[in-house]
Amino acid sequence: MISEKRKETLRVVKFVMFSISAGVIEILSFTLLNELTDWPYWPCYLIALILSVIWNFTLNRKFTFKSVANVPVAMAKILAFYCVFTPVTTILGNYLAESLHWNEYIVTGINMGLNISTEYLYDRFVVFRKTLDTNNLAQRQREKEDR
Template sequence: MLYTNGSDKGEKTMDRTELKRTIKFVLFSISAGVIEFGTFTLLDSVTEWSYWACYLPALILSVLWNFTLNREFTFRSANNIPVAMMKVAAYYAVFTPVTTILGNYLAETCGWNEYVVTILNMVLNFVTEYLYDRFVVFGKSIDTNSRAQADKQENE
């Protein structure tokens, strides 16, 4: 629940915090999407590579960007970076082959426009990664980094 009409101030604060977190995730995801789409477009335009060979480097760059920003600013997590990265790697161990194989099939075999396929993959990635990051990767460590602790002390 993002909004509340209840009178509980703590619940309203939590709802506002989650709304801010969601907005940050959207904005960072848009920036990662620009990196992914730009890299894909560049590789697709200047090489003769197949869909998957353009898609994979673009995806990797966007994942690194998105993880770094969302860990620090969206989820404000102080958790163990290698552990968090392994959890993200587990997500992408499933997401990447599925979207690469399916995307390649749609673009190369079915004749779908490769930019449409890439955008569909990006939307699917946005929705599933937010849920995975929120509840699996950073779920127990949200708002534990120094930035979050400083904000907490400032608001007390």
């Protein structure tokens, strides 16, 4: 039987790995938009963020939190998180990049660091709190451990 501490450590590691892959999607799409358009910071950041959120949610729901949570309900909770996170980081990021002339990539990196830490806590303790380890993957793992 896997201890709860080990299970949570594995959950954090998976979340970080999937978030890194979402970060790659975010930074690549941000770079393409930033370099190939003359748009200001905020639409480039916003589009890149949306793409990474969809990717990250899909993978983490299935493999990290192993949840059978109702997808529309879970996505609504994620939307609530991003209704706070996105305006704050978009406005602050735009101010830092456009008004203070900070490097757009440094600003995006700061936002990504804030995102990974706050979203893990929100996902773990709000979105998937009651449905952790309830999907088929978790069920098969329990059966394998019981043998």
